[in-house]
Amino acid sequence: MTTARTVTAPGGKTYLLVQDKRNQIPATFALMATRAGEKVCLRISGGCKGMNSDDKRAMIGFFLMALEGFKGMIWSGGTRQFDKDIVLDPMVTDIPGFIAASNPECIALGSAPRTDVLRLTGESHLTLDDYGTAPNPAMNAILLVQDGAEGKLDWDGDLNAAFELMSNLKAHAGFNQVGVIAWNGGPITRDEVMRSVKNGWPTYVIKGSGRAADEIAAELEAGTLTPSAGNLFVINKDDPIELRQALQSFGFIARN
Amino acid sequence: MSTIIPSLFVKNEGDQSVKIALKLTTARNRVVVRLTGGCGYMSAEDARDFLSLFAEAFSGFAGAMLFGGTRMIEKQDASNIVPGITEIPSHIREVCPNMVSLGVVPRTSDIKITEHGLVVSESDVDTYRTIIHPNQDMCLLVQVSPDQPAIWDAEFEECLQIIKDLREFADFKSLLIVYNGGGVTEREILATAKRGWPVLLIRGSGRNADVYASNKAFLESHPNVRVAEKDSDDIRQHLISFGILPPEKLRLVKSQA
Numbered sequence: 001m002t003t004a005r006t007v008t009a010p011g012g013k014t015y016l017l018v019q020d021k022r023n024q025i026p027a028t029f030a031l032m033a034t035r036a037g038e039k040v041c042l043r044i045s046g047g048c049k050g051m052n053s054d055d056k057r058a059m060i061g062f063f064l065m066a067l068e069g070f071k072g073m074i075w076s077g078g079t080r081q082f083d084k085d086i087v088l089d090p091m092v093t094d095i096p097g098f099i100a101a102s103n104p105e106c107i108a109l110g111s112a113p114r115t116d117v118l119r120l121t122g123e124s125h126l127t128l129d130d131y132g133t134a135p136n137p138a139m140n141a142i143l144l145v146q147d148g149a150e151g152k153l154d155w156d157g158d159l160n161a162a163f164e165l166m167s168n169l170k171a172h173a174g175f176n177q178v179g180v181i182a183w184n185g186g187p188i189t190r191d192e193v194m195r196s197v198k199n200g201w202p203t204y205v206i207k208g209s210g211r212a213a214d215e216i217a218a219e220l221e222a223g224t225l226t227p228s229a230g231n232l233f234v235i236n237k238d239d240p241i242e243l244r245q246a247l248q249s250f251g252f253i254a255r256n
Numbered sequence: 257m258s259t260i261i262p263s264l265f266v267k268n269e270g271d272q273s274v275k276i277a278l279k280l281t282t283a284r285n286r287v288v289v290r291l292t293g294g295c296g297y298m299s300a301e302d303a304r305d306f307l308s309l310f311a312e313a314f315s316g317f318a319g320a321m322l323f324g325g326t327r328m329i330e331k332q333d334a335s336n337i338v339p340g341i342t343e344i345p346s347h348i349r350e351v352c353p354n355m356v357s358l359g360v361v362p363r364t365s366d367i368k369i370t371e372h373g374l375v376v377s378e379s380d381v382d383t384y385r386t387i388i389h390p391n392q393d394m395c396l397l398v399q400v401s402p403d404q405p406a407i408w409d410a411e412f413e414e415c416l417q418i419i420k421d422l423r424e425f426a427d428f429k430s431l432l433i434v435y436n437g438g439g440v441t442e443r444e445i446l447a448t449a450k451r452g453w454p455v456l457l458i459r460g461s462g463r464n465a466d467v468y469a470s471n472k473a474f475l476e477s478h479p480n481v482r483v484a485e486k487d488s489d490d491i492r493q494h495l496i497s498f499g500i501l502p503p504e505k506l507r508l509v510k511s512q513a
Contacts, residue, residue: 015425027277031425034281141425173278 004082007137015141025165032141033073037105040072040252041178045192046092046185056090063095066240071105078110078142079133097138110139113157114146156188184210197229202250208237266397280320284354287319287429287500294436295340302462303339307347312488318354321345322415325359327389334372338384346391359392362410363399412444429499435461449478460486
């Protein structure tokens, strides 16, 4: 029986690699990204605060339609949350797994900070905190960033590693394009968007998804966003084709 | 001659290089060949025509290649290159622009900056000195630390690690090709065969390649080890059967397209 805890990554195996925040990203994790059929990378940033079950299903549908045929590496935070009955409550961090499951040459990765002591619960289930947050088993590999054996990081503790990987893929692995899509989210999502913008990467905020994405979209449209950016684009939540076409224009997805 | 300017990286024991790992994946095909064997102790007879042998066999190769990364030049006349296995990749590279070559050099003594290049090894008893090969995409110099040199085995140990990562995490196929070779080569043959990774021994190339190519018990107990004759067509057929080169038919179709 498949549950939210079942490993559904290709081959029934999700690699878990641990990096100290003072060290560089593990070469083995970086190599996983190069297994993608096409050398493009998208990071999905954000959250689902304020969204009900229907909203979340709609979010998954939005991305499945926008990214149909995607053959690159897609990644996000590397966690999954489920209720006490082990039923999946889809989050932004489940999007890469859904996309990879629907697009055979796509690779799904994740990153997460170690914010607490790792623990095994129930039938040896690995969780990252007391709230039941667990590694997402739909991903090919997850990078766990820690501050030494006993330190605890905040939830943005993996961002340096995440952006280091994307920079390395572009600089050394022949990746043609890397970019960020923001859905909803809070201050960490804003940070990711602004880092991506600063790097000159194509960056998309989904207007109507809520919170940080909406705030950034409003600032951009009002001309009050600092710094203003030619590589930041606002996409309407109700129009996945608009995102698809925007991604196609930068070579993330082949044109039909 | 190629106009590649090699990038030189230095690695301490326990370090890793993300940059090198990723650059190897820029090869068009997801295959890695490790070429090992004779250098200073290879006879002139064993070295005869070996450059064209491999250049012909590897025509169309578009993977990554790992090798010793050095060149031997005569002390009396630095323009004279001593034939060694490490001369082969640059010759293949001349006709295979879509491959990526990485030389792995153990720093066994202090490096000297000379008019002939970076000298990595020189002894009073040899008539040649060993420099960093000028024709390669990247060169990785391996040492224990700035004060502590590495041993010669560090070369193949580093290559084993790189190949392991490429196989396990980047879905690469690998092949160790052995031409001639002495004691260090023997240890690499055994280490690779034990892992079950593909090995191709060139029969007729001399020394330990021949010793193991004629060792029936060894070959029977390691089906991952095969033997090719010292013939470019035979080597090529083995490269195809290992998946290192595309099938001839497909290659012809592509070249006609």
